[in-house]
Amino acid sequence: MPESAQDYYDRILAAADADGRLPLAVEAMPGWDIFPYELDSLRLKPLQPLLEREPDRQGEDPASCRCAQGQPSEGVIWSDEHWTVSAERSGLPITAVLVSREHHDLADLPAELAGEFGRLLVVIAAAIEALPSVGRAHLGRYGDGGAHLHVFLFGRPARAGQFRGSPLLDWEENLPKIPVTVAAENARFVADRIVATYGGRAHTPAAGGPEDR
Numbered sequence: 506m507p508e509s510a511q512d513y514y515d516r517i518l519a520a521a522d523a524d525g526r527l528p529l530a531v532e533a534m535p536g537w538d539i540f541p542y543e544l545d546s547l548r549l550k551p552l553q554p555l556l557e558r559e560p561d562r563q564g565e566d567p568a569s570c571r572c573a574q575g576q577p578s579e580g581v582i583w584s585d586e587h588w589t590v591s592a593e594r595s596g597l598p599i600t601a602v603l604v605s606r607e608h609h610d611l612a613d614l615p616a617e618l619a620g621e622f623g624r625l626l627v628v629i630a631a632a633i634e635a636l637p638s639v640g641r642a643h644l645g646r647y648g649d650g651g652a653h654l655h656v657f658l659f660g661r662p663a664r665a666g667q668f669r670g671s672p673l674l675d676w677e678e679n680l681p682k683i684p685v686t687v688a689a690e691n692a693r694f695v696a697d698r699i700v701a702t703y704g705g706r707a708h709t710p711a712a713g714g715p716e717d718r
Contacts, residue, residue, distance in 0.1 A: 531544060597662065659673060
């Protein structure tokens with residue numbers, strides 16, 4: 506029988522010290538050259554008790570989801586009948602977000618949309634990796650805050666060895682934002698590549714909404 510949440514957490518707590526702190530795993534990622542923090546003064550926060558239940562997410566009830574009022578157009582760089590891709594300004598060459606138009610989460614995506622989802626992830630990743638300033642496209646799906654499917658694709662800067670792997674997001678929080686003009690050019694490049702490979706329409710994000718190209 507699968508382990509319960511409480512049994513799992515009890516095992517974790519058993520490995521903590523009297524203050525509820527786990528030892529820093531210096532033999533794992535904290536000891537790697539890509540780990541962004543120095544270890545001398547670094548420690549983990551004490552473990553907190555389990556929540557009574559998983560917290561509600563925005564859009565658990567489809568009627569309350571933002572998609573019920575229509576998808577926002579701000580930041581959208583590509584769209585078709587079922588999907589949109591937006592670009593968020595960040596410290597990376599590009600941070601793209603793939604969102605379904607219909608209200609679904611990853612685990613309940615219908616088979617036809619799941620097929621499109623897989624193809625689009627490949628196409629978007631390839632478009633991002635074609636940017637000269639990008640070495641790799643990283644993928645992130647979390648869903649702890651919102652119940653509507655949204656997946657992030659992060660353009661990891663090329664040749665920036667310290668930014669490799671999952672610590673990329675720790676670095677990103679501290680990187681200076683790329684200039685608006687550079688962000689727009691990168692987004693346009695990626696959107697045009699998606700259209701050329703997959704179809705759909707590219708958009709130029711503007712204050713009043715996307716303009717078709």
